[in-house]
Amino acid sequence: MSNSTFKRSVLGLILLAIVGTSGLALWAGEKAKERPPLTLQSDSREIDRDETLRVSYAGVVKQASPSVVYVFTSKTVKLRNDMSPFFNDPMFRRFFGVPEHRQMPREQRQQGLGSGVIISKDGYILTNNHVVDGADEVKVAVGEPRKEYLAEVVGRDAKTDIAVLKIDASDLPAATLGDSDQLLVGDTVFAIGNPFGIGMTVTQGIVSALGRGGLNIEAYEDFIQTDAAINPGNSGGALVDAQGRVIGINTAILSRSGGFNGVGFAIPVNLARSLAEQLVATGRITRGFMGVNTQSLEAELAAQFGVTHGALVTDVTPGSPAEKAGFKSGDIITKVNGKDVLDPRRLQLAVVRLVPGTEVEVEYVRDGKTETVTFELGELDAKSTDGSGAFGGSDEGVLNGVAVTDITPQMRRQFRLPPNLEGAFITAVEPDSPSAAAGLREGDVILSLDRRAVRNAEEAVELSEEIKGPKVLVRIWREGVSRFLVVDESE
Numbered sequence: 001m002s003n004s005t006f007k008r009s010v011l012g013l014i015l016l017a018i019v020g021t022s023g024l025a026l027w028a029g030e031k032a033k034e035r036p037p038l039t040l041q042s043d044s045r046e047i048d049r050d051e052t053l054r055v056s057y058a059g060v061v062k063q064a065s066p067s068v069v070y071v072f073t074s075k076t077v078k079l080r081n082d083m084s085p086f087f088n089d090p091m092f093r094r095f096f097g098v099p100e101h102r103q104m105p106r107e108q109r110q111q112g113l114g115s116g117v118i119i120s121k122d123g124y125i126l127t128n129n130h131v132v133d134g135a136d137e138v139k140v141a142v143g144e145p146r147k148e149y150l151a152e153v154v155g156r157d158a159k160t161d162i163a164v165l166k167i168d169a170s171d172l173p174a175a176t177l178g179d180s181d182q183l184l185v186g187d188t189v190f191a192i193g194n195p196f197g198i199g200m201t202v203t204q205g206i207v208s209a210l211g212r213g214g215l216n217i218e219a220y221e222d223f224i225q226t227d228a229a230i231n232p233g234n235s236g237g238a239l240v241d242a243q244g245r246v247i248g249i250n251t252a253i254l255s256r257s258g259g260f261n262g263v264g265f266a267i268p269v270n271l272a273r274s275l276a277e278q279l280v281a282t283g284r285i286t287r288g289f290m291g292v293n294t295q296s297l298e299a300e301l302a303a304q305f306g307v308t309h310g311a312l313v314t315d316v317t318p319g320s321p322a323e324k325a326g327f328k329s330g331d332i333i334t335k336v337n338g339k340d341v342l343d344p345r346r347l348q349l350a351v352v353r354l355v356p357g358t359e360v361e362v363e364y365v366r367d368g369k370t371e372t373v374t375f376e377l378g379e380l381d382a383k384s385t386d387g388s389g390a391f392g393g394s395d396e397g398v399l400n401g402v403a404v405t406d407i408t409p410q411m412r413r414q415f416r417l418p419p420n421l422e423g424a425f426i427t428a429v430e431p432d433s434p435s436a437a438a439g440l441r442e443g444d445v446i447l448s449l450d451r452r453a454v455r456n457a458e459e460a461v462e463l464s465e466e467i468k469g470p471k472v473l474v475r476i477w478r479e480g481v482s483r484f485l486v487v488d489e490s491e
Helices: 058-067 090-095 271-282 299-305 344-352 409-415 434-438 456-468
Strands: 012-015 067-078 107-118 122-126 137-142 147-157 161-165 188-195 201-212 223-226 238-241 246-255 264-268 292-296 312-318 332-336 359-366 369-376 402-406 424-431 445-450 471-478 481-489
Touching: 058 067, 058 238, 067 122, 090 188, 107 188, 107 246, 107 299, 122 271, 147 271, 161 271, 188 223, 223 246, 246 271, 264 271, 271 424, 292 344, 312 344, 332 344, 332 402, 434 481, 445 456
Parallel strands: none
Antiparallel strands: 012 246, 067 107, 067 137, 107 122, 122 161, 137 147, 147 161, 188 201, 188 238, 201 223, 223 264, 238 246, 246 264, 292 312, 312 332, 332 359, 359 369, 402 424, 424 445, 445 471, 471 481
């Protein structure tokens, strides 16, 4: 499934943990080991929407707030010995009042703050990946008065911004998890967390929108949007329904100022729960793979094909489950397991939320006729976001954090690429990656790696795994011109 170019808004998307100003280092402590299984408390009953408006929700808050915890992180950040290359000039140092004999500190200790949700009585806690990413030490404070625990990072998933922690405790007040698929726009919700580190705080609002995506925050986006006030420090905290059930994990806000402006985003708890179960069981995330590139159905295309919604198949990956199931270019996928597929993003989400080997029923339209096929999903390469080829799932090789796909005829038209241009089209670049720091961005076309030509996504991925790094010379095409960049992935 191909990604469209993201056009940045004038508004900033802000992740809600309070952290230091330096970038976070990669955390390398995730190892699978013997752990107790994850036991969750769930309540999937539909909420009573005809209930008379309450005067107080104190009972709801009393039920839900004990399961929300404070998450404290710390890390050591290595600093340069000078503020810029110009400080190597003694005259420049004197001019700016920095004595020649004085060295800048080499290391600095940074503190971070976020929130989390207890999901099992024996100490499993859900939070955001960006809360704990790069941390040397993670602590969790439970209850009032607070009791602190040293936390283990069981596993993280950067592509959805979910992490699972484990503390050595028992008989904890585990949250009751609701069914986020039953939410409707207009439902009352509460955000519970620790904004700005001031202490446990509850705010009220409604569900403003469902299924928000295309925000370029994470690789997979299916956010609940709310106007319940959430701010930095709320990251990893709970979004709760009017019955005190957790239906989301707060993660980001849309803001010009850095403070809350009425637009906040939470990860649906159904997605977070499925990821937590995988991370506890195996320590890693595996995702389903279908093997199609798709595009949106614009109004003219929808009229031509005689459909109102769906994902239009442009290419089928050779040897993929989709090819074996008989899919062809021009098919329009309209449903997966009985649920409507509105666009390519929804198709991607429907597939990657399932584990490899899952049997799926896919409804599609071909030549005006509705067909249905059932087949098993393959496993998405950990380095890919949409099954069409990508870097970034491993610390081996180079260009970690960069996703690519093949150039299709539709992409040539959409992005005005020359007819003879060959290469790997970049569909996503992780914001904190060395590739982003070097200047690679979505919409670039990789022409060569270390002076070796790249003709398609497969060649780019293979070369990225062969090149040892930590530095790689990358030649790209951007807006009609080619240029070289050096990506340095040294620590």
